Amino acid sequence: MWHDNPTFKKIDARLQISDTISKRWLKETNKDKFIKSTLELYDRLYNNE
Incomplete structure (x- = not known):
């Protein structure tokens, strides 16, 4: 979609x-x-820890 779009041809939006x-x-x-990824994330979100 963006590859051939002339508007975005020379724009690099990588952070x-x-x-x-x-x-x-x-x-x-x-x-x-913001929620950070951790090994315990699933348990904390779904087990109310």
Whole structure:
């Protein structure tokens, strides 16, 4: 879909391409309001732990 779209031909939206965007992304997603992946995640979500 995007490969042949002239609007997006020269745009690279990968987060890791920009050091600034990567740092901002990590800062935002490390906030407590986001669920982090852990080995106990399933148990905590479904067993009310």
